[in-house]
Amino acid sequence: MTSLLTSRRLPATTSSTETRRRAATRRAPRNITAHIFLGALIIYFLIPLWWLIVASSKDATGLFAGTNGALWFDKNIDYVGNFRDLFTFNGGIYLRWLGNSLLYSLSGGLGATVLAVLAGYGFAKFKFRGRNFAFALLLGAVMVPVTALVIPTFIMMSGLQLTNTIWAVILPSMLSPFGVYLMRVYIADAVPDELLDAARVDGAGEFRTFVQVALPLMRPAIVTVLLLSIVATWNNYFLPLAMLNDNNLYPVTVGLDLWQGLASGNNGGGFSLWSIIVMGSLVSIIPLIVAFLSLQKYWQGGLSLGSLK
Amino acid sequence: MAVTTGLTGSSVAGARDLTPPKGAGVGARQRRHGRIGWLFIAPFAVVFVTFLVAPLAYAFYLSLFTKGLATGTRFTFFAQYAKAFTDPQFLEGVWFVVRFSLVLIPIQMALSLFVALILDAITTRFSRIARLMIFLPYAIPAVIGALMWGFLYSPNFGPLDQIFSPLGLESPEMLGPGLIFQSLMNVVVWQWAGYYMIIIYAALQGIDPSLYEAARIDGANAWQIALRIKIPLVTNSLLLILVFALIGTLQFFSEPQILRPIANGTITPGFTPNIYAYTQAFSYAQFNYASALSFSLGFVVFVCVYLFLFLTRKRGSFLK
Numbered sequence: 212m213t214s215l216l217t218s219r220r221l222p223a224t225t226s227s228t229e230t231r232r233r234a235a236t237r238r239a240p241r242n243i244t245a246h247i248f249l250g251a252l253i254i255y256f257l258i259p260l261w262w263l264i265v266a267s268s269k270d271a272t273g274l275f276a277g278t279n280g281a282l283w284f285d286k287n288i289d290y291v292g293n294f295r296d297l298f299t300f301n302g303g304i305y306l307r308w309l310g311n312s313l314l315y316s317l318s319g320g321l322g323a324t325v326l327a328v329l330a331g332y333g334f335a336k337f338k339f340r341g342r343n344f345a346f347a348l349l350l351g352a353v354m355v356p357v358t359a360l361v362i363p364t365f366i367m368m369s370g371l372q373l374t375n376t377i378w379a380v381i382l383p384s385m386l387s388p389f390g391v392y393l394m395r396v397y398i399a400d401a402v403p404d405e406l407l408d409a410a411r412v413d414g415a416g417e418f419r420t421f422v423q424v425a426l427p428l429m430r431p432a433i434v435t436v437l438l439l440s441i442v443a444t445w446n447n448y449f450l451p452l453a454m455l456n457d458n459n460l461y462p463v464t465v466g467l468d469l470w471q472g473l474a475s476g477n478n479g480g481g482f483s484l485w486s487i488i489v490m491g492s493l494v495s496i497i498p499l500i501v502a503f504l505s506l507q508k509y510w511q512g513g514l515s516l517g518s519l520k
Numbered sequence: 521m522a523v524t525t526g527l528t529g530s531s532v533a534g535a536r537d538l539t540p541p542k543g544a545g546v547g548a549r550q551r552r553h554g555r556i557g558w559l560f561i562a563p564f565a566v567v568f569v570t571f572l573v574a575p576l577a578y579a580f581y582l583s584l585f586t587k588g589l590a591t592g593t594r595f596t597f598f599a600q601y602a603k604a605f606t607d608p609q610f611l612e613g614v615w616f617v618v619r620f621s622l623v624l625i626p627i628q629m630a631l632s633l634f635v636a637l638i639l640d641a642i643t644t645r646f647s648r649i650a651r652l653m654i655f656l657p658y659a660i661p662a663v664i665g666a667l668m669w670g671f672l673y674s675p676n677f678g679p680l681d682q683i684f685s686p687l688g689l690e691s692p693e694m695l696g697p698g699l700i701f702q703s704l705m706n707v708v709v710w711q712w713a714g715y716y717m718i719i720i721y722a723a724l725q726g727i728d729p730s731l732y733e734a735a736r737i738d739g740a741n742a743w744q745i746a747l748r749i750k751i752p753l754v755t756n757s758l759l760l761i762l763v764f765a766l767i768g769t770l771q772f773f774s775e776p777q778i779l780r781p782i783a784n785g786t787i788t789p790g791f792t793p794n795i796y797a798y799t800q801a802f803s804y805a806q807f808n809y810a811s812a813l814s815f816s817l818g819f820v821v822f823v824c825v826y827l828f829l830f831l832t833r834k835r836g837s838f839l840k
Contacts, residue, residue, distance in 0.1 A: 245638050249650040252635065256654050256710065259668040262679075266671070280682045281672070330564035337557025345561065352572055354763070354825040356771035358794050359818030362801050362810050363579030364571060370578075386571045391564060417556050446661035448774045449794075453802070464663040468778060471667065475781040489671075492664045499659040507652065 258282075267293060267493045271483035293490040300487055307459060308466035309495065312445055314377065315462055319384025320441030327387055327436050331394025332425060336407060346395075352388040358449050365453045379454035380462070384444045390436045397432035398425070434509035438502065445499060463495040576818065583812035593808075600812035609790030610813065617792050621769040624705050628765060629758065632713050636720035636754075637746050651721065655714035662711060666778035669707045670695070674782075695783040707775050712768070716761040723757040724750055759832060763825055770821045773798070793817045 265284055266274060270292070273285035297305050334346055364383050368374050402425045410420040448464045455461055461469065467488055474484035503510070586596040604610050639651050657665060672678045673694035680691040694703045727750065735745050773794040780787040789799040793813060801810035 242642060245642055246644075246646060249635075249638065249647060253650050253653045256657060256714065259665070259672060259710070260656070260660075262672060263668055275677045277677075281674075281677060281679045282682075326564040326567060330561045333557045333560030337553055337560065339554030339557040342557065345565075349568075351822065351826070352568065354767060354822050355572065355576075355818050356767050356821045358771040358773050359814050359821065360572060360575055362797055362814045363575035365801070366582065366807055366811060367575045367578045382567070383571045385567050388568070388572075421560075442659065446663075448661065448663050448777075449798075453798070464661050467667065468663055471778070472781055488667070492667060496660050496664060500656065503656070503659045504652065 263489065263493050263496075266489045267486075269293075269489075270486050274485055274489070290490075293486050294494075297487040297490045297494065300484075304458065305463075305466065305487075305491055305494075308461050308463045311377075311460060312462040312464070312495070313498075315380050315384065315447075315451070316441045316445035318381050319444040320437055322381070322385035323387040323390055323440040323444075324433060324437040326385060327390035327394045327440075328426075328429065328433060330391045331398050332402075332421060332429075334391070334395040335398035336402065336404070336425070349388050349391055353392055361449050361453050364450075368454070374454050375456045375460065377460060380447075380451050380460075383450060384440075384447065387436070387440050387443075390440060393436055394429070394432055398429060401432070402428045431509055434506060438506060438510050441502075442499060463491070467491055467495070576815065579811040579815045582808050583815050585808050587808055600809055601816065603809065604812050604816055609788070610793060610796055612788075613790045613793045613796050617770050617772050620701070620705070620772065621766060623701075624708060624769060625762065625765045627705075628709050628713055628716065629762065631709065632716035632761070633720055633751070633754075633758065635713070636717045636724055637750060639717070639721055640724040640750070641742065641746075651718070655718050657711050658715040660711070662774040663778050665711050666707055666775040669703070669710070670779050670782050673703055695779060695786055697786050700783065700786050704775055704779075708769070712765070716765070719761055720754055720757050723754040727753050759829075763829065766825060766828070767821060770824075771817065 262282060265282060268288040268290050269277060269285045270287070270289060273287070277285040279285060334342065334349075360383070365374060365379075368379050373379050406424055407420055410424045411417075415423070445462075446464065447462070448468070451460075451462050451465045452468070455465065458466070458469065470484045470488050470491070474488060583600045584595060584597055585593050586599055587593045635654065639647050673680070675681060675691035675693060678691075680694070684691040692699060694700075731749055732745055735749055740748070771794050772792045776787045776791050777795055777798075780791075787795075789803070790796045794817065797810045797813040797817065800806040800813060
């Protein structure tokens, strides 16, 4: 019971250090040079995005021979036309690619997170033979570069006739040793053993203890791992590039790459793909930017998990 | 922020020190406990074995064979590895990523650390916006990042043309052999510096502010506090991002692969080890050789990182 009280007291101590910190910084002088430096950095980091927003309004002539240069709008602004072209080109395949990206990233990310939460809990809260060895193996796996696994996984799955299916992308995306590591580190500190023991003494089974007592305490880490694995899968390029042949199964990243290859191959011949590539890039980055901006209070703290001790 | 303070909160950590009372039933309970622990780990373990251990083992197995047109598939032991490590194209790619890491990582880390220190020191609304904007590129796929920079690098219709042609100068060939190194470095710094900055920033926010107060009373100025207190206390984060950056750079693939069609042959099939392995597998169907290349890449990165962590290990290192 004491642990319940102490863990409930935590938010109070948090806010008191927060106010102390704020008081300390308010006294510090406002630094003009630092602000100018930050301003320059913001410009640097936003220039490509600004370019993307501007370029999405242009047709092919505007993109390559526009009157006002690359970083400003051309005389005719045609977001609607480009948007319509993007979603109607080639039978509206872009919408399919968006759907595929959503499917792969949600199922891969969700799967990776569920596995990481379970395994992290197992590593953090149970003592069993082979635990240390298994954990050392896991840490080793964190250091294996993911893309070094792509070609071997492709060769293995093509032996099983599983390439060119959605599973060839979803299943390997569920592997996240780093997610397990993050969850273990977090659970070890944030879920007190006593609380679990108290639940067990009260007659709750292991599964119920996990779901009702431990799981609510893990929420910030769960959101972080979920967000990280969804982003990793959404942004993944090498794995789907290697695994998939069928255009209809492509995620947005591979699809845009396909269009880029076509566009640089037959420049000028027929319909120019460049304006829909640019519009397609803009549309595809919006979901993740929205996700990051709306969930910032979770991931900003969560990202430091791996390094805090 | 709740996470940061939750982890450093001593009251929670203290609870772990309570050892369970010894009793007759403990042994049996421990054993039951052990089985349940494995049950929780089992689903991950299945995926781990299927998509990490099995592919690596299979790749290693395949890499021991050579497929010849006349001879069929023969067991050739380490012949593929001997071929890989004497293949000038592969070695050139390895040399590129090594050079790239050596230049890129220090610059990237210094920048993220510097920005994180500034953002930690000034808490204005502007600095909060700056923090988010600098982080934003992390949410953008490498494919699209490379695509956008590819346009911006263009000597004919990018902003470079607007800067150079009024001066009567030729715009630089950003994707030509002379500047490709710097151009790729810029793309990677743009993409990742914000992510690393956030990791360091979160760690800085976790430091107890009373330490600064004490240092200030002792007469330390802001620079001294940053150098003597802040940086030493975020060493673990720095180590973590160093490892991430190293693993990420050695397996460099997406950015050069995307820029390849518009780089007029600067990015060769052996530009990075991963591109070379990809070309061998998908352009030449040399699966035995590609397996050997992938396995070598994975193994070399693993050994390098492990050695690095072993050499820098100390009490409180992030992997323990």
